[in-house]
Amino acid sequence: MKMCPHCLSDKVRGNTCADCGRNVHNVPKDPRALRPGAVLRNQFVIGKQLGAGGFGITYLAYDRMLKQKIAIKEFMPKKVAAREANGNKIVPVSENHLGAFAKGKEQFIEEARTIAQFRHENIVPILTCFEANDTAYFVMPYVRGRTLAEIALKGGGVPEPDLLKIIDAVLKGLEAVHGKGVWHRDIKPANIYIPDARDEQPFLLDFGAARQAVHSSDPLSILLTHGYAPLEQYSSTGSQGAYTDLYAVAATMYSCLRGEVRDGRLLPPPPAEDRVEADILEDIGRVAKGKIKKSTATAIMRAMEMSVAARPASVREFRALLYDQKTPPPPPPPPMHYELVCLAGQYEGERIPLDENQMIMGRSMADVSLWVEAKTVSKQHCSIMVEDGKVILADGGSLNGTFVNERRLDKGSFAVLRPGDVFNLAGSLVFQLQEVAGARGEAAPWVEPVGHSTISPTSEVVTPVPGVSSHFLERLIKAQGRLNRAKYCVLILASSAGTYFFSHILEQTRVDGIGFMALILFIISFAVAVSSVVRRFHDLGRSGYHYFLMLIPLVNLYWGCVLLFKKGEEGPNRYGPDPINMKFSEV
Incomplete structure (x- = not known):
């Protein structure tokens, strides 16, 4: 079946798409990219490029199974790897780059896992991740819209009221990821996406985790984006944190409010490395195209200070500066919510929420909450529940054992589980405990099993009241x-x-x-x-x-x-x- 690479319609008449009216062969040729029509995993049909950078290529694609458009990002570091001639596989450009490519691919997959922890309207969701063509891919929903860079380029900048609405959404997303100790590291106008639909929120793209992997063999130009990266990102030993992302947010606002276009691109602020000897950054209040509030100018200039100590240390502090508010007290921690993700066995892929009601697992359908068909599982094998914010797993005197992080529980003993811990029922049914993520208390839609490397080895195993x-x-x-x-x-x-x-x-x-x-x-x-x-x-x-x-x-x-x-x-x-x-x- 022939598909239009521009809109993925199958209504192609000769060389023309009946739906979008474009020539199906009029597609920019990029030797680094997959050809339109290529199929991944016998499920995803590749269309046109949506974007490309130093690290990867994003394609419009069609999911044959779900029958819907999606976006697929491919790991393709242009200075480290190349595509085989007349083929789809990606190979390092030399043996010297084998290690950097392998590590970069691993970090690319880790980036997908990191993003998949969150189900937040201001963070791009990850649907799945896989390896093919000797590289890695992850799949995202396709949303019609434009990046902030495209909007600013077309309009010669972005008016302050419109920009503040977009940045407010970005800050909400950052607050969610910073709460988990994750930093974006590559915020810029091109990585902020604004959907066309009015009921959809702007969201962040492209976390920069994989960039750190090729430091030894790749120049700094692909490790950061000049003008948006603070000075600490220019050093492999520089300490990074929330203030690193806030510098990039402020730099993004600076370039959008200034609205200066040169050589067909939005001009960024001066690179941080050029500001070391003499700070050449002009006050945004003087160079902005229109008049802006004093609080907006103050927040931008404070967040772009060269000294980490002089910048806002958190999204809360930056927001307080931006809206001229006193820094509010930290909000109370949200109630803990947990769920079980079945990694293997009868319920593989399913998510089971936990609460204060006891859940008994076993083979006896009449006496358990979760029935297990495996013969190695006892009739009432184990139970799990949440009490006082703790998740307690109790073995029920099972014949073949309940195992937590590969350690067997004594009969009649309890384990206090932590997020990330894995337990199994006699090896036949494997669960991972996860804290429910997201600003609305919703679970992430998909999380790649993280393996035992991230499992807490210190889960507290306790024994019931003695005697x-x-x-x-x-x-x-x-x-x-x-x-x-x-x-x-x-x-x-x-x-x-x-x-x-x-x-x-x-x-x-x-x-x-x-x-x-x-x-x-x-x-x-x-x-x-x-x-x-x-x-x-x-x-x-x-x-x-x-x-x-x-x-x-x-x-x-x-x-x-x-x-x-x-x-x-x-x-x-x-x-x-x-x-x-x-x-x-x-x-």
Whole structure:
């Protein structure tokens, strides 16, 4: 099927597309790029180039499976690699560049994984990532629109009100990534995309992670963008942080407000390396095309200071300068939300949200929340829940084991999981715990499994309350480490009823061993009471039910103490003779 490379329509008549009216052969020829019509993974059909830089090429493409347009970015560092003649594969230009290319490709994939952590309307979403043609690709939604550079070039700059709306969206995206300790490192007008649709927000493109990988074999010109990069990016040992990105944001605003075009491109501010001996940066308030607010000029010039210490240290500080506000106190941390991502097994690729309700996993369909078909998994294999902000995984005495970061949990023990930890049920079902990302508390749409290299080796493995209370109760009713509400209520009521009727049986009994039976009753009541107080074996949390039910086993303790220690005479005393010290010869 012949497709138009310009619009990906299949309505091609001769050399002309019936939909867009363009000549399907009139496509700029670039020896570095894939030819239109090339197919990746037997799924993605390549169309025209959307953009190209020193590090990669972005194509318009068509997803045969989903039947929709997408954008695909290809790792193609132009000074390190080249495309085979009459082929699609990419190879390093020399053996000296093999290491740099391999490391750059690895960082390119890592960039995709980094972006995929976030589902934020101001950060480009990543749909998937894969390797082909000896290089790497990642797939993004295709959104019609223009970059900020194209808008500024066409209009000879951007008016301050319009620019502030765009920058506000950029700052929201940066705040999300900075909160995870991630820096963009390559903010510039060409990496800010403004969709045509009015209901869609501007978003950031092209994180610069892969640029650091080729430092040893590539000049600095492809490691940064002159005019938008601060001085610390000119050194491999320079300390970078939020202030690095804020310099680039301010430089972007500077070039857009000045609106100076030269040789068909928007002129950036003076490079930071040219400002070392004498600061040649003019005040934006004097060179801007139109009149701008004093607060806008102050924020830009402060963020473009050569000294890191003189710049705003966070998006909050920069925004306060930009809008002439006092720096607000830091917001309270958002509530933690978690989900399980199945990496392998029956539910591979699915995401399962976690909450304070206990989730039991196992092979018994009648007794579990998540059914597992594998025969190696026990009927009630393990359970997981969130309590007080912690994710607790409990082994349920499984036959073949529950493993956290490749370490087997002891039967009846707990592990407090951290985001990134991986656990599996007897090797047949593998999950990774992830913190739900995004400004709206939504999960990222796709995350490449990160492997064990990022797993925390220090996950806290703890043992339930020691002694009779934990192990006795777990074995007694197959509690799997924690009891749900129903089982906990049944246990307490059964204990209460048993204690009550047993006391009356003892009143009438005259047999050897009566003291031993009373001691067993006391131990059972004591175990239930301890379990209730520590809240280790139930999921009632801090509800009123918990405090009410906690009183019942405490009453059981009183009955047990009476049976063991209270002395009395026959008749009015319904407990009868002292069961421990009575003489059986008197019977």
